[in-house]
Amino acid sequence: xxxxxxxxxxxxxxxxxxxxxxxxxxxxxxxxxxxxxxxxxxxxxxxxxxxxxxxxxxxxxxxxxxxxxxxxxxxxxxxxxxxxxxxxxxxxxxxxxxxxxxxxxxxxxxxxxxxxxxxxxxxxxxxxxxxxxxxxxxxxxxxxxxxxxxxxxxxxxxxxxxxxxxxxxxxxxxxxxxxxxxxxxxxxxxxxxxxxxxxxxxxxxxxxxxxxxxxxxxxxxxxxxxxxxxxxxxxxxxxxxxxxxxxxxxxxxxxxxxxxxxxxxxxxxxxxxxxxxxxxxxxxxxxxxxxxxxxxxxxxxxxxxxxxxxxxxxxxxxxx
Numbered sequence: 001x002x003x004x005x006x007x008x009x010x011x012x013x014x015x016x017x018x019x020x021x022x023x024x025x026x027x028x029x030x031x032x033x034x035x036x037x038x039x040x041x042x043x044x045x046x047x048x049x050x051x052x053x054x055x056x057x058x059x060x061x062x063x064x065x066x067x068x069x070x071x072x073x074x075x076x077x078x079x080x081x082x083x084x085x086x087x088x089x090x091x092x093x094x095x096x097x098x099x100x101x102x103x104x105x106x107x108x109x110x111x112x113x114x115x116x117x118x119x120x121x122x123x124x125x126x127x128x129x130x131x132x133x134x135x136x137x138x139x140x141x142x143x144x145x146x147x148x149x150x151x152x153x154x155x156x157x158x159x160x161x162x163x164x165x166x167x168x169x170x171x172x173x174x175x176x177x178x179x180x181x182x183x184x185x186x187x188x189x190x191x192x193x194x195x196x197x198x199x200x201x202x203x204x205x206x207x208x209x210x211x212x213x214x215x216x217x218x219x220x221x222x223x224x225x226x227x228x229x230x231x232x233x234x235x236x237x238x239x240x241x242x243x244x245x246x247x248x249x250x251x252x253x254x255x256x257x258x259x260x261x262x263x264x265x266x267x268x269x270x271x272x273x274x275x276x277x278x279x280x281x282x283x284x285x286x287x288x289x290x291x292x293x294x295x296x297x298x299x300x301x302x303x304x305x306x307x308x309x310x311x312x313x314x315x316x317x318x319x320x
Contacts, residue, residue, distance in 0.1 A: 002316060003111035004297040008049045011042065013295060017051070020107065020115035025063035027073060027116065031291070032056040032109040032314045033134040034304040035164060036220050037243050038102070042301070045243055046103055053109030053314070054102040057124060057133035065118040073121040074136045075114075076270055077101035093267045110297060112316045122270050125278045131291075134313060135168065135284045136273045142168040143276075144268030145216070145239055151176040158182075158212040158231045161219035162189040162200075164287065164310055165241060169216055170198055171282050177214075183227060188308045192286055204230055210258075217242055225250055234258040239265050287311050 003017035020026060033055035041048050054077045060068040079099045080092030087095050101116065102108020124133045142165065145151075157177045159166050162184025170193060174180055181199045184190050190200040201208070209230050216239040217228040224242065232238050238260055255262060276282035291313040292300035304312040 001112040002294055003051045003107070004053075004294065004314075006042065006049060006052055008047065011052070011297070011301070013297060017111065020113055022115050023064070024115040025065070025068060025118045025121060026061045027056075027058040027075070027114050027121070028061050029056050029058045029109050029112060029114055029316050030072070031058075031130045031134055032316075033138075034300060034312045034314065035138060039301070039305060040220065040243050041103065048103060050102070050105075051107040051109075051111050051114075052102045053111070054100070055134050055137045056109035056114070057130050057136075058109075058114070060121070061113070063118050068118060068121060068123070072124045072130075072133070074124055074133055074270065074274075075101065075116045075122070076120040076267070077103070077137060078267060079106065079117060079120065110294065110314055112294070122274060124274065128274070128277050131288050131311075131313065132277050132284055135287070135311070136270055136277065137267075138165055139168050139172070139273035139276070139282065139284070140268035140270045141165070141241070141266065142172040142268070143272040144265050145169065145172065146176070146272075147268060148263055148265055149214075149237065149239070152213070153177055155179065155213040156181075156211060158208075158215045158228075160215060160217050160224050160228050160231065161242075162186055162193070163218065163220070166216075166218040167193065167287055167310065168282075168284070169218055169241065171196070171284075172276075173216070174198070175281070181208075181212075183208075183231070186307050189310065192310070195286070210234065210236075212236060214239070222250060229254045229258075229260070232258070232260055235260070237261045237263065239263050241265055284311075288313075291315050293317050 005014045032053045078093040080087035080095030081097040099106035157180045215232040218241045220242045287310045294316040
């Protein structure tokens with residue numbers, strides 16, 4: 001099969017990469033998304049080597065579950081050992097022996113095929129397009145905030161960052177908390193949010209400092225964390241959503257002095273994300289940027305790196 005393989009230094013197209021061989025479900029990848037984590041991996045995050053990509057929609061080719069064959073699916077990316085306490089409790093994402101699609105010891109979606117256990121797969125309703133389905137994984141991560149924290153409608157909420165994940169987080173939080181401000185740097189991304197009636201700002205002024213009950217950091221940069229700590233009120237809450245490859249030290253002193261609650265937030269349940277897209281409660285069509293064939297993965301990645309770009313897709317072109 002064709003696959004975009006990363007050796008830890010560079011990513012190349014391998015036209016004869018071995019097909020997945022396992023007793024797991026085999027999925028033909030129809031469309032895959034490039035996200036911030038993929039870009040961070042290329043900068044050294046997780047020291048990963050293999051096929052990148054964890055946002056995808058595909059069609060099941062082979063499975064021990066006959067009800068999945070021929071179905072269009074998305075997949076939860078964490079695969080646990082199945083026997084530890086975390087796996088027994090259904091939170092495989094914290095299994096110490098887990099593999100993670102395109103991130104940790106498991107080949108991902110920038111290829112013609114991938115494999116996952118049948119239990120990780122979710123059938124996508126016909127009402128959801130392929131492009132929308134690719135958003136299920138990051139949208140589930142946004143919904144995880146509502147699982148970790150009881151949002152209060154009266155809260156003043158700030159989201160630091162205007163990228164792909166920040167856009168989804170804002171859409172989710174807006175369902176409960178109408179008072180949201182997005183602090184970003186890119187005019188076209190902020191303009192997209194303004195169409196959703198979200199207040200946006202470039203830069204922090206003295207009136208903004210320590211005025212938000214909840215601040216979500218979604219920049220993928222150390223400077224974003226610094227801005228976040230400026231915005232949150234004493235005894236407020238900060239949600240950390242970024243994965244940052246930087247090795248610079250962060251000053252956590254304000255966290256202690258102001259008694260800030262820090263919550264790390266990663267993956268989430270797929271059901272709320274799928275339901276919200278199927279019913280139209282959450283819309284993502286305005287976030288679609290462009291689609292590249294797998295053979296042009298390099299151009300796609302370079303385009304995804306541009307500050308003003310939202311979601312970029314890779315579409316494998318299968319051999320006949």
